[in-house]
Amino acid sequence: MTPEILPDHLIIAPILIPLVAGAIMLFYNDRNRQTKLIMGLVAVGLMFLCSTELMNSAKELTTGGETIVRIYRLGDWPVPVGIVLVLDRLSAMMVMLTSLLAAPSLIYAAAGWHGKGQHYHSMFQFLLAGVNGAFLTGDLFNLFVFFEVMLAASYGLMLHGSGPERIKAGLQYIAINLAASLFFLIGVALVYGTTGTLNMADIARELATLEPAQRLLFHAAAGLLGIAFLVKAAVWPLCFWLPATYAAASPPAAAIMAIMTKVGVYVILRLSLLILGSEAGASVGFGAPVLMIGGIVTMMFGTIGVLGTPDLAHKGGYLAIISSGTVLAAIGFSQAGGGPEILGGALYYLIGSTGAISAFFLIAEPVSRGDQGDDDDAASGAEAANEQLAERWDWTPMGLDSVEDTPAPASTRTVSWLAMAICFSLIAAMLAGLPPMPGFIGKFAILSGAIRDNVGLNGQLPAMMWVYTAMLILSGLGALIGLLRFGIRRFWAEAGPAPRILALEIVPVLMLLGMILLLTIRADAVLNYTRDTAHALVDSSIYRQAVLHDAERVDAAPPQNFEPVEGKEEESE
């Protein structure tokens, strides 16, 4: 167990652990849900330990002044030929975030949701394997494969529990993702056709010396890949699938799917800064305006959506859209030369807001359980809502048991209801970006970075930056108004009996809130980490040189003798 061997193999652990755990679960009868739950929790725990270790190693490497990128050669082929996994600060951070979101979602599912269909736990683990793989891989086609693993599992999770509402949303969700995958494939093929490689670092190297005609094709490829990832990241106008899908999915599935929009954001962040970053020759900053404008419009769309929809789960979808838009616009600014500080703040915001959105999806269902609807449409809406709710609860395929839904609770206001109210207000404060919460700290860091690095020679901020600043604040205000309206009506104005809420449904929310609290208390450490990450990302040569470190050897190989060798020829005959 030499120190060189161990950490190298650790890189693949976050993919292997859930993959193996999910596969083993398939051997058990689906009625052994408790066994599967425990196995899932153990797998997630192991994954968390691995990600902690990976993150520590990523951090140690930096403080040692060394390269901050580690590679793992999957088939032990030399680098540009074989597929590699790449661990750097960003991927370590994202893997950590995945494992942190996984445990609460699993515990929440134990409250009854995992019994509403088959193979919930296996699909959950496969989803984690796909997400971690997408974060860790350094190869474009491998990324496609992990994307498909993740998507296939998410189709199953999204449809988990069945029912007309889910199947209708699922049909559209699958269709749009299949179309996006085809875009992805066209992009990958074009990248291979123009640069002759699929290794991300190698693509970046090839791009610098591409001929103009090939470069044009490469730009087309980048655009097509961008469409594929922006569909996943839910940027306007490619985001209309998101609120309906996430609202229709069961709460624990929606909570883990909150990380999936961030996979799209991650890939865009990785590729746009690595390949189209500062050293891309004539392609510098390609796509940055799209990210900036797209991100800002997405924030506007999300804000309007949060204000417009009365349904809490739909609000969650729009909040996810706002969060995506905020980070995407920051990536665009950073790619266009806005400096790494703005990106560091955005990464911090990404961690906090993803956790909060995950918690929001978990809390949305218990809080709106038995909700009579808005006063405006109470007369017409209540009947339909009840009918719909009853339908949802009664629909138990294969006679599996369902969540407790006793209509007559003992008292009007229970302790659990109070806990829910407090959790809801904390999450709302986080998503709106009110001061002690990470949402505020993240937005503040973005703004301070934006203003510090981007004041021009004439002492003016660029106009686009003003718009971004305004949207950053307005989107928070929109979220605050939208959530407060719901909170006041639901928790204060309604006199009816409180719905019954299980402890298993409160604990995961508290776990996520604990994580958010920790993010506030340790804000300096996390912000330092994300800022260093952003610095490393903006200077794309770090990643490229680390990955291609061994590749020099291949290039320096003696020129091959293309003439058929006489002796060898005879041997083969």
Place this chain on the structure above:
Amino acid sequence: MELILALAIGVLTGSGVWLLLRPRSYQVIIGLCLLAYGVNLFIFSMGRLYVGAAPIMPKGGFVDPTAYADPLPQALVLTAIVISFATTALFLVVMIASRGITGTDHVDGKERNP
């Protein structure tokens, strides 16, 4: 050969996109299949077109790479075919479930003019 392949990809993709935008789920799935075929051919063509060249090199010794086709796009196509086939099959299942539950094959789950 380039012209034939380009036309084939164009026709497949064009009809795929048109069908994908239709309101019936059956048309959507056929459109997705056609699109996948077009994309697979496109990936294949990105390794450049060779006539009568094998993608596998013989054992031993250095060979003239210009006499062989690029094997990588063929491997990519194989993966892409498997994945798109599997996801399309899954989509088919969901489509049939949707047809059974809503009673219509409209993608929105209800007819526009009932």
